Amino acid sequence: MAGGVPRVSMRRRARRSLTRHWTLYLLMLVPLVHLAVFKYVPMTNAVIAFKDYNVVKGVWGSQWVGLQNFQAIFDNPVFWQLVKNTFLLSFYAVLAGFPIPIILALALNEIRQGFFKRTVQMVTYAPYFISTVVVVSMTIMILSPKLGLLSHVTGFFGVDKVDLLGDPDYFRHIYVWSDIWQTAGYSAVIYLAALSGVDQSLYEAARVDGASRLQKIWHVDLPSIMPTAVIILVLAVGNIMAVGFEKAFLLQNPLNLSASEIIATYVYKTGLLNADFSQATAIGLLNSVVNLALLVFVNFVAKRLTGSGVWS
Amino acid sequence: MSHPEITAVAAPEIREHPTPPGADGGRGSARPSLRRRREPRRVHETRVDRMFLFCTYLLLCTFLAVVLLPLLNIVASSFSDPVAVNSGRVLFWPVDFSLRGYEVALRDPQIITGFLNSLFYTVVGTLVSVTLTVALAYPLSRKDLFGRGPLMGVVVFTMLFSGGLIPTYLVVQELGLLNTRWSLIVPQAIGVWQVVIASTYFRTMIPDELYEAAQLDGCGDLRFLWKVVLPLAKPMLAVVALMYAIAQWNSYFDALLYLKDADLYPIQLVLRNILILNTSNVTDASLMLERQQLADLLKYSLIVIASVPVLLIYPFVARYFTKGIMIGAIKG
Numbered sequence: 001m002a003g004g005v006p007r008v009s010m011r012r013r014a015r016r017s018l019t020r021h022w023t024l025y026l027l028m029l030v031p032l033v034h035l036a037v038f039k040y041v042p043m044t045n046a047v048i049a050f051k052d053y054n055v056v057k058g059v060w061g062s063q064w065v066g067l068q069n070f071q072a073i074f075d076n077p078v079f080w081q082l083v084k085n086t087f088l089l090s091f092y093a094v095l096a097g098f099p100i101p102i103i104l105a106l107a108l109n110e111i112r113q114g115f116f117k118r119t120v121q122m123v124t125y126a127p128y129f130i131s132t133v134v135v136v137s138m139t140i141m142i143l144s145p146k147l148g149l150l151s152h153v154t155g156f157f158g159v160d161k162v163d164l165l166g167d168p169d170y171f172r173h174i175y176v177w178s179d180i181w182q183t184a185g186y187s188a189v190i191y192l193a194a195l196s197g198v199d200q201s202l203y204e205a206a207r208v209d210g211a212s213r214l215q216k217i218w219h220v221d222l223p224s225i226m227p228t229a230v231i232i233l234v235l236a237v238g239n240i241m242a243v244g245f246e247k248a249f250l251l252q253n254p255l256n257l258s259a260s261e262i263i264a265t266y267v268y269k270t271g272l273l274n275a276d277f278s279q280a281t282a283i284g285l286l287n288s289v290v291n292l293a294l295l296v297f298v299n300f301v302a303k304r305l306t307g308s309g310v311w312s
Numbered sequence: 313m314s315h316p317e318i319t320a321v322a323a324p325e326i327r328e329h330p331t332p333p334g335a336d337g338g339r340g341s342a343r344p345s346l347r348r349r350r351e352p353r354r355v356h357e358t359r360v361d362r363m364f365l366f367c368t369y370l371l372l373c374t375f376l377a378v379v380l381l382p383l384l385n386i387v388a389s390s391f392s393d394p395v396a397v398n399s400g401r402v403l404f405w406p407v408d409f410s411l412r413g414y415e416v417a418l419r420d421p422q423i424i425t426g427f428l429n430s431l432f433y434t435v436v437g438t439l440v441s442v443t444l445t446v447a448l449a450y451p452l453s454r455k456d457l458f459g460r461g462p463l464m465g466v467v468v469f470t471m472l473f474s475g476g477l478i479p480t481y482l483v484v485q486e487l488g489l490l491n492t493r494w495s496l497i498v499p500q501a502i503g504v505w506q507v508v509i510a511s512t513y514f515r516t517m518i519p520d521e522l523y524e525a526a527q528l529d530g531c532g533d534l535r536f537l538w539k540v541v542l543p544l545a546k547p548m549l550a551v552v553a554l555m556y557a558i559a560q561w562n563s564y565f566d567a568l569l570y571l572k573d574a575d576l577y578p579i580q581l582v583l584r585n586i587l588i589l590n591t592s593n594v595t596d597a598s599l600m601l602e603r604q605q606l607a608d609l610l611k612y613s614l615i616v617i618a619s620v621p622v623l624l625i626y627p628f629v630a631r632y633f634t635k636g637i638m639i640g641a642i643k644g
Contacts, residue, residue, distance in 0.1 A: 017458030023533045024451040028463070031448035031502055035470060038483060038499050042475025045482050059482065104375055110368045120372050124379050125630055129622050131562030133580045134615050137587040141389075141611060142382055149385045151400065181379065213364045245477075246565050250588055264477075271478040272569065284476030292473050 049282035062278075069282035078266070079283070086262040089248070090240045093176045098233060100180055101187035102225065106217055108188065109195045121192075124185030136250040139178045140165060165251070168259035175251060175260075187232070194228040195221060234302045238295030241287055263287050390414070390612035394605035397612065413613030416606050423614065425575060426582035429493075431621075433578055434560045437497045441506075441556040442549065449507045450537055453514035464511075471504040477569075484570060495570035496563075496578065503559070506552045513548040514541065551632045558622060558629065583618050587611050 018025065049069055051062040073079050104124065111117050127135070142149045143164045150164070164170045198220065206216045245264035252260045263283060271280030384404040389397050393408035401407050417423050451457055452464055474480075480499065489495040518541055526536045542549070564580035571577060577585075622629075 014458045017456070021451075021454070021457055021533055024454065024457060027447045027534070027537075028451045031444045032463075032466075034444060034498075034502055035467065037487075038480065038501075039470040039474065041483050042479035043473070044475070045479030046475045048479070048482075103371070107368045107371050107375075110365065111372070116369075116372075120376050122630060123376055126623070126626060127379060127383075129558055129562075129626060129629060130619055131564070131580050131622075133562075133564050133584045133587070134619055137583065137611065137615055138382060138386055140588065141615075142385065146400065148400075149382060149403070152403065181382075184375075185379065212358065213361045250584065267477055272481070277478050277482070281476055281478045284478065288473055288476060295472065 046281055046285050048278050049285045051278060053278040053281075065278075069278050070286070072279065073283055073286065078261075081258075082261060082263050082266050085259060086241055086243055086264075089172055089175060089262060090243045092172050093179060093243075094233075094236045094240060096176050097180050097183070097187075098229075098236065101184045102191055102229065104184055105188040105191035105195060105225070106221055108192060109221065110213065110217075121185070121189075125189060126185070127182040128186035130182065132244075132246045133250065135178060135182050136247060139174060139251070143174070163255075165253060166255035168256045171251065171256045171259040175247065179247070190232070191225050191228060194225045198224045230302050234295075234298050237298045239291065240294060241291045386612055386615055390609070390616045392609070394609045397609045398605040412606070413609040414617070416610050417613045417617055420610075422574065422577070422582055423579070423586075423617070426577050426579035427617070429576060430561055430579040432493070433496050434557050434621075437501070437560040438553055438557045440497055441501050441503065441560075442553050444502050445506050445510055445552060445556075446537075446542070446549075448502065449510035450514055450541065452507070453511040453518075455515070455520075467504055467507055481569060490570055491572045491576070493576060496560075496566050500563075500566060503556065506555055510545075510548060510552055513545060517548075518544060547632070550628075554625070554629050554632055561622060579618050583614055586614060 045059050048059055048062065050064060050066060051059075052065045052068075053059070054062045057063075108117060108120060130138075145151055145163050154162075164174060202220045202224075203216065206220055211219065241263070243262055243264060245268060248260055248262050249265045249268065252265065264287075267280045267284045267287075270276050270283070381404060385402070388404050388406045389402045390413050391406040391409055391411070392402045393410045394412055396402055396407035397413075448467070452460055452467070454460065484490060484495055484499055489498060522540060523536065526540060531539070562580060564578065564584055567576075567578050567581045568584075571581070
């Protein structure tokens with residue numbers, strides 16, 4: 001059992017671990033090969049960003065072109081529009097999506113365990129498990145000017161029927177709020193878990209001091225979910241340039257393209273529909289690198305400010 | 313959609329509230345319980361606190377309504393008459409109840425094929441994924457395994473950085489997986505997050521003493537895993553399996569990338585083609601007249617059909633997923 005005795009050299013420890021646990025290494029072999037093939041080989045394949053990819057010559061046989069692909073990206077006026085769209089969309093999503101689950105969790109935490117609380121939790125949690133395709137379909141159906149639920153509401157107030165999905169000005173609102181509709185209940189569960197771990201004596205002390213409900217929330221609840229909130233915010237900000245392809249692509253139509261074309265959808269179209277593999281990989285790579293840098297940076301800032309980051 | 317469970321839960325308490333949760337479901341059921349619960353506390357609470365509590369209930373009712381009403385609208389429409397749907401008369405309760413939409417949907421061969429394909433992808437994909445996840449997570453959870461730290465790093469790094477869409481596509485192409493069923497099962501088989509959850513669970517929930525005892529009895533690593541660890545880890549396995557199953561059932565992107573052949577499409581892709589691209593073709597010639605009306609109705613029914621399997625297991629999912637979040641929160 002003394003695997004960690006410092007005297008024993010690395011090599012001997014390795015050999016002993018291998019002879020004793022060779023079955024475990026064997027067990028790991030298949031999944032590790034899987035990761036190598038489907039995660040690490042693509043990382044090396046990304047060199048085609050610096051090449052002029054040719055299907056016949058393959059990844060390694062194609063001609064090196066240096067930074068030519070990146071030069072083309074920066075010269076392309078569409079690219080800056082993409083960056084702007086991607087950034088605005090996810091910045092808005094983080095800004096609006098961050099406080100709402102916290103409010104929901106705090107409100108749920110205020111009321112007693114019972115039928116109403118269970119119902120609200122069950123119902124708000126449910127949309128998380130519905131597929132993106134279904135959520136987008138529902139959004140389209142409900143916003144449909146002809147027969148959708150929304151036209152009932154606007155009709156009731158005497159507002160003219162508009163095709164919201166055909167208007168680039170509304171795209172971001174539709175994207176973000178349908179996202180919040182889908183995930184607020186799920187994210188609230190995480191905060192509720194944090195709230196359930198709060199030391200009960202803190203509440204008793206607050207009661208003795210005559211704190212009102214609002215004061216209890218402000219001085220007890222909020223500080224205790226702070227670490228969780230920081231982690232979630234860090235992850236969200238770190239992923240700000242990695243907006244999911246799936247939903248934006250589904251909500252896209254030729255009319256709202258000026259707001260809905262983001263980096264991920266552009267990569268898909270350039271790469272697979274126009275078969276410009278090198279260009280698409282270059283954009284994707286740029287995005288991944290920026291994203292990784294952002295994640296590391298935000299984590300660093302969060303750790304400086306609050307002492308808790310995602311990783312130590 | 314989530315409406316059947318709610319009425320089931322509500323059944324014992326709903327006596328003073330005879331109408332089923334319809335248009336005012338949230339609001340109606342909230343008031344009585346609010347009043348009943350507040351009674352004994354009235355002594356302790358100030359007026360401000362009671363106002364605040366009232367606002368809290370109001371807020372929660374709004375949340376409930378905002379989430380529930382769109383779902384009710386879709387379900388109600390799917391059970392309505394095509395004419396009523398087409399003239400936009402359906403709100404939160406079926407108008408002229410009819411199963412026409414489901415009839416049309418279930419007669420469409422591409423929908424049936426899609427549904428069966430998705431079942432296949434979900435069952436096989438989940439089995440493969442869970443097996444690979446355990447095979448990777450268990451060794452990584454063993455403190456006495458040499459090289460465990462760096463290997464975990466290798467696994468977690470794939471969560472932070474990826475080669476991208478096209479480079480992955482090239483791998484799938486080179487392996488000859490394009491346009492095969494395996495392209496939806498193999499490339500995404502291992503979820504790093506699930507590996508972290510499983511590994512953390514193995515490390516924290518399986519006592520070291522068990523392993524030492526087993527070793528003294530001459531029990532090898534694999535037999536120990538099979539006979540002792542896995543039976544003890546059933547709750548975690550359920551969480552991980554549900555995560556994979558739901559992700560697999562709900563995904564359409566890989567199918568969009570890798571599949572050409574419509575016979576292989578999962579239901580989500582079929583749904584996307586019919587709903588979003590509007591390529592539905594109700595082929596029955598006798599239906600020509602009501603064709604457009606049916607096309608709209610069909611969309612509502614399809615949404616329900618594609619969500620039914622997930623919502624059937626939702627009660628389990630809701631319970632286990634919360635646990636899964638907790639396990640994940642312990643940190644890998």
